[in-house]
Amino acid sequence: MSPLLNSLFFGKDAKASGVFAIAIVALIALGCTCGKNFDLDNLASETNTSKSADTPSDANKTEPADDAVPSKDVVEGLVKDTIADFADAVNSGDFSELHDSASQDFQSSYTVDEMATAFKSYTDKKSVVVPILKKVANTDAKFTTEPSIRKEKGLSILMAEGEFPTKPYKVRYDYEYVMRDGEWKLLKLVINIP
Numbered sequence: 627m628s629p630l631l632n633s634l635f636f637g638k639d640a641k642a643s644g645v646f647a648i649a650i651v652a653l654i655a656l657g658c659t660c661g662k663n664f665d666l667d668n669l670a671s672e673t674n675t676s677k678s679a680d681t682p683s684d685a686n687k688t689e690p691a692d693d694a695v696p697s698k699d700v701v702e703g704l705v706k707d708t709i710a711d712f713a714d715a716v717n718s719g720d721f722s723e724l725h726d727s728a729s730q731d732f733q734s735s736y737t738v739d740e741m742a743t744a745f746k747s748y749t750d751k752k753s754v755v756v757p758i759l760k761k762v763a764n765t766d767a768k769f770t771t772e773p774s775i776r777k778e779k780g781l782s783i784l785m786a787e788g789e790f791p792t793k794p795y796k797v798r799y800d801y802e803y804v805m806r807d808g809e810w811k812l813l814k815l816v817i818n819i820p
Contacts, residue, residue: 693775693782696810701773701786704810705799706762709790712817713759715741716748729804729811748819758819761792784810795819 695701715721721741725733736744748755769788776783782805790797802814 693777695773695775696784698767698769698773701769701784702767704784704803705767705786705788705801708801708812708815709759709762709797709799709817712815713756716745716752716759717756719749721745727812728815729806729813731804732812732815755819758792758795758797762790762797765790765792781805783813
């Protein structure tokens with residue numbers, strides 16, 4: 627092994643080891659997640675617990691600075707959380723939890739009964755639909771348009787549109803989230819499984 631690598635990895639040169647450590651921290655801080663979705667906000671609360679693959683993250687608690695569009699990883703996390711909540715609602719036939727977690731704007735536009743009626747075709751075929759929706763958790767999103775933020779009545783609205791190439795059918799989504807009290811809350815829910 628070269629002397630430089632040896633000093634970096636085994637600490638024989640304190641300056642080189644410090645520079646190497648700072649470089650790693652900087653890469654992480656600047657967004658080099660190497661394909662992983664790190665949720666550092668919940669790190670302390672999860673140190674002694676394990677999280678299943680079906681458990682949604684807290685991606686909706688990421689407030690943009692100066693209306694900046696969140697990273698694709700954050701947007702994908704929001705979308706996956708919404709789809710997981712939707713899958714649970716379809717499976718149980720009860721849309722009240724999904725409705726309660728949405729924005730007040732969404733709640734004032736749609737009742738729980740209206741949601742149940744709108745998605746009756748999914749609940750009627752839940753034995754086919756729910757397994758497809760559950761596959762989203764382990765699938766990467768393909769955005770048909772780049773996630774973006776628009777302003778409406780002084781509010782930041784995050785738009786996310788795309789699909790998950792699940793089998794045997796793709797899951798297509800067109801969602802909007804509004805920033806309310808430092809959290810992204812569901813504003814628009816359009817989901818299609820051909």
